Structures are given as structure tokens and as C-alpha cells.
Amino acid sequence: MDWRKSMIKRVVLSFMAIILLTLALGGVTFAFAVRHYFYSGVAQVLLNRAEASDALYGQFSGNVRINRWGSPFMEALDSFRARNALVEILNPEGDLIASSSGLTETARVPLNSRIINGKETSRVERFPRTGEKVMAVYYPVQIMGKPYIIRYVSSLSGIDRELMLIYLGTFVCAVVIAALVFFISLRLAKSIVTPIRHIISASEEMASGNFNLRMKDHYSDELGVLAKTLNTMAEEIQKNDKLKNQFISSVSHELLTPLTGIRGWSETMIINHTLSPAELEEGLNVIKSESDRLQIIVRDLLNFSKLQGNNIKLNRAKMDIGVSVRQSAASLQIKAAEKRCILVTGENGRLSFTGDSIRLQQAIVNLIDNAIKFADDGSRISIDYYEENHQVIINVKDKGIVIDEKDLPYLTDAFYQVRANGRGSGLGLAISDQIVRLHGGKLTITSNKQEGTIATIRLPDYHC
Numbered sequence: 427m428d429w430r431k432s433m434i435k436r437v438v439l440s441f442m443a444i445i446l447l448t449l450a451l452g453g454v455t456f457a458f459a460v461r462h463y464f465y466s467g468v469a470q471v472l473l474n475r476a477e478a479s480d481a482l483y484g485q486f487s488g489n490v491r492i493n494r495w496g497s498p499f500m501e502a503l504d505s506f507r508a509r510n511a512l513v514e515i516l517n518p519e520g521d522l523i524a525s526s527s528g529l530t531e532t533a534r535v536p537l538n539s540r541i542i543n544g545k546e547t548s549r550v551e552r553f554p555r556t557g558e559k560v561m562a563v564y565y566p567v568q569i570m571g572k573p574y575i576i577r578y579v580s581s582l583s584g585i586d587r588e589l590m591l592i593y594l595g596t597f598v599c600a601v602v603i604a605a606l607v608f609f610i611s612l613r614l615a616k617s618i619v620t621p622i623r624h625i626i627s628a629s630e631e632m633a634s635g636n637f638n639l640r641m642k643d644h645y646s647d648e649l650g651v652l653a654k655t656l657n658t659m660a661e662e663i664q665k666n667d668k669l670k671n672q673f674i675s676s677v678s679h680e681l682l683t684p685l686t687g688i689r690g691w692s693e694t695m696i697i698n699h700t701l702s703p704a705e706l707e708e709g710l711n712v713i714k715s716e717s718d719r720l721q722i723i724v725r726d727l728l729n730f731s732k733l734q735g736n737n738i739k740l741n742r743a744k745m746d747i748g749v750s751v752r753q754s755a756a757s758l759q760i761k762a763a764e765k766r767c768i769l770v771t772g773e774n775g776r777l778s779f780t781g782d783s784i785r786l787q788q789a790i791v792n793l794i795d796n797a798i799k800f801a802d803d804g805s806r807i808s809i810d811y812y813e814e815n816h817q818v819i820i821n822v823k824d825k826g827i828v829i830d831e832k833d834l835p836y837l838t839d840a841f842y843q844v845r846a847n848g849r850g851s852g853l854g855l856a857i858s859d860q861i862v863r864l865h866g867g868k869l870t871i872t873s874n875k876q877e878g879t880i881a882t883i884r885l886p887d888y889h890c
Contacts, residue, residue, distance in 0.1 A: 502569050520537045637664050740864055757791060765804070770809070790809070802826045817884050866886045
């Protein structure tokens with residue numbers, strides 16, 4: 427797989443972009459915070475020194491007339507001296523009056539509005555003679571009753587060296603963190619992509635027709651759910667393929683049987699010209715009967731195809747469920763009589779419902795026909811209908827073959843037959859289920875020795 431298009435690359439790059447942006451913002455913020463902390467610390471120390479010196483100077487300077495310096499400015503410099511800092515005295519215009527270094531500048535020092543208004547201030551400057559970065563603190567004082575400004579100048583070179591060491595340590599930590607995040611994100615990406623690649627590989631195998639392959643579904647996240655879903659899909663496809671093959675075999679057999687009878691009698695009538703009228707009549711009856719069987723099989727196939735493709739539009743109208751039940755039972759009386767079965771319909775009067783009467787009757791006929799097929803000879807088949815909990819209920823109950831519990835969930839699947847060699851297309855219950863679903867209802871089937879087999883249609887109580 428191309429690394430440039432790999433999900434691993436996208437995951438790793440996404441993580442690295444986020445962490446690098448975070449580290450960059452954090453590093454810049456940290457650098458400014460540390461720099462401000464150290465610089466403001468220097469300024470605060472000098473301001474504290476100025477305030478303390480000013481308090482002492484103001485207390486004693488008025489009582490001292492003669493001092494060892496012989497100058498009030500030198501006396502002030504001595505009073506305001508600070509360790510590792512140059513002390514200067516400026517006039518309100520910014521001219522240098524005196525300096526602890528003994529040197530005086532001809533250039534005027536620019537003053538901001540804050541110090542001009544008599545308030546202390548601090549700022550980072552470049553020392554004129556050397557260009558060195560310094561911290562300058564300005565403090566207003568009174569010398570001999572006149573306003574002057576004490577200026578402290580302290581070099582920041584040592585602090586800048588300390589800051590560079592801190593910045594370097596911070597950068598090394600950031601690199602280590604970025605490397606850890608890279609390896610962690612790479613491992614995380616592989617833990618995500620590896621099962622995805624396995625699923626893709628297995629999916630490609632399934633797409634090529636190998637549905638015997640199963641994916642590893644031991645993952646505890648959404649990938650495990652996806653793998654289980656695809657495994658279930660493969661199982662369903664295999665089951666449907668099996669049902670389809672059974673259906674093709676069953677339908678082929680069902681189509682071949684009547685065709686064999688039709689072909690046999692047709693050839694006999696063509697070849698044998700000595701057949702009696704009774705034999706001819708028998709042959710024609712066989713041809714008609716087998717043709718009817720073919721028509722039923724083809725009709726079921728067409729109906730199921732339309733239902734599966736949602737190509738059937740229901741013609742809803744007000745109908746009487748009782749009438750549909752009785753008409754369905756009447757249409758199958760002859761078939762029931764052949765097995766000496768008795769069809770008994772409930773007498774619950776009129777039960778109105780809004781639906782497609784032709785389609786619903788088709789569904790009921792399929793259920794009764796199925797009941798006759800599997801009922802014991804001479805048994806009773808009951809068809810009841812009633813209203814319960816705002817639902818229309820139709821029950822078709824027979825006493826006959828008990829259906830295995832494992833087969834019950836699949837009875838309404840297309841092509842499914844309980845018996846591998848069962849007669850019919852295996853579409854009757856599937857068609858009934860589709861019709862009931864189109865009406866917003868549900869078809870369920872239960873079977874046990876005590877109650878027999880019961881097919882139940884539940885329809886929402888729609889009235890006109």
C-alpha cells in the first residue's frame with residue numbers, strides 16, 4: 427500500500443501536527459512567561475532598592491550639610507547605590523547630571539510620560555556605549571528640594587544566558603515529547619490500520635466469492651462489530667445460496683414433473699392413433715392438470731418477484747375480514763376434503779379493516795393451503811379472526827406435523843422448506859409475509875405438540 431495514501435500516515439501526521447502546534451504555542455508562551463518573570467524580577471529588585479534608599483535619603487539628607495563627597499549629587503549616588511547596577515541622576519529633561527561610573531553622557535535620555543509625571547517605571551534598553559541589553563529603572567527623587575530622576579542600569583547578559591539554557595532545555599523536552607508522541611501515534615495507527623487491512627483483505631476474498639473465510643472478530647471496539655457484521659453477512663449469503671440451490675432444485679423438479687406428464691401424453695397421442703376416447707380424455711385431463719400446476723408455480727414466482735421489488739401497490743379500501751376468511755376457506759374446501767380435513771371458520775361477525783382485500787385473501791389462502799399440506803388426515807383446521815389491543819388478529823391453526831423450533835425463524839424466508847424434498851416452490855409463506863408487511867403487520871408461526879401449528883397475522887387496526 428502506498429505510504430502517501432496510507433491511513434497510518436494520515437493518523438501519524440494528524441497527531442504530529444496537533445502535538446507540534448501545541449508544543450510550539452506552549453513553548454512560545456513559556457518563553458515569554460519566563461522572560462517576563464526574570465526581567466520583571468530584576469526591575470522589581472531595583473525598584474525596591476530605590477524605594478528603600480529614597481526613604482533613608484529623604485530622612486537624613488536634610489540634616490546633612492557637609493558630607494564626605496562635597497556634592498549633593500554624589501551624596502545621592504552614594505545613598506542610592508545598588509550592587510551590579512549603574513546609578514545615574516537625570517534632570518527632568520533627561521540630561522545626565524551624575525553617574526556612579528564617573529562618566530557623563532552628552533546625549534539626552536528620552537523619558538516617557540510616566541516618569542515625566544513623577545511615577546517610577548522600568549524598561550529594557552540598549553546601553554549607548556556598548557549596545558548591550560540592559561534593564562533601566564527610573565525613580566523620581568528630590569535632591570536639594572528639586573526634582574531629579576534616579577536611573578538604575580543593570581546588564582541582562584547573565585539573565586539572557588540563563589534564559590538560553592532554559593530555552594534549550596525546553597526545546598530538548600519538546601523534541602523528546604514529539605518523538606514519544608510520534609512512536610505512540612505510530613503504534614496507535616498500526617493498531618487501527620492492521621485490523622482494517624485484515625478486514626479489507628477478507629472483504630476482497632468475500633467479494634471474489636470465497637464466503638467460507640471468516641474475519642477475526644476479537645476486537646473490543648467498532649472494528650470487532652464490523653468484523654462480526656461481515657461474518658454474519660457471509661453466513662447469510664451462504665445460507666441464501668444454499669436456499670437458492672434448494673429452490674432451483676425444487677422448482678426444477680416441480681417444473682419437470684408436469685412437463686414430463688405433458689410431454690409423455692403428447693407423444694403418446696401423436697404416435698399412437700389407436701387410443702380409445704376414454705384414453706384420450708384421460709391424457710387431456712393429465713395435460714390440463716399439469717398445465718394448471720405449472721401456472722401456479724409460475725404465478726407464485728411472479729408474485730414473489732413483484733413483492734420483493736416493491737412493485738405492488740396496495741389498493742386500500744374498507745373490507746370485512748370475516749368475509750375474506752370465509753372466502754379463503756371456501757376456495758380450499760375441495761383440497762381439504764381430499765385429506766378429509768375440516769375447515770372451521772370463526773363466527774365473530776363483521777370486522778372492518780382498511781386494506782387490499784385481494785392481497786390479504788391471497789395471504790390467508792397461502793396459510794390455509796400450507797396448513798392443509800401439513801395437517802394430519804381427518805384433522806380439524808380452524809381459522810379465527812378477532813380484534814385485540816387495537817390489532818386485527820387472524821389465526822390459522824392445524825394439528826399435524828410439529829415444526830422443529832430451529833426451523834421456525836426461517837419459515838417465512840424465500841425458498842425455505844422444512845423438508846428438502848417437499849412439494850411446492852417454498853414461496854407461499856414468503857409471499858404471505860411480504861403482503862402482511864406491506865399492510866404494516868407481522869406474520870408469526872408457532873408449533874408444539876400441545877397446541878399444534880398456529881400461523882398468526884397481526885394487522886394494525888385501520889378503519890375507514
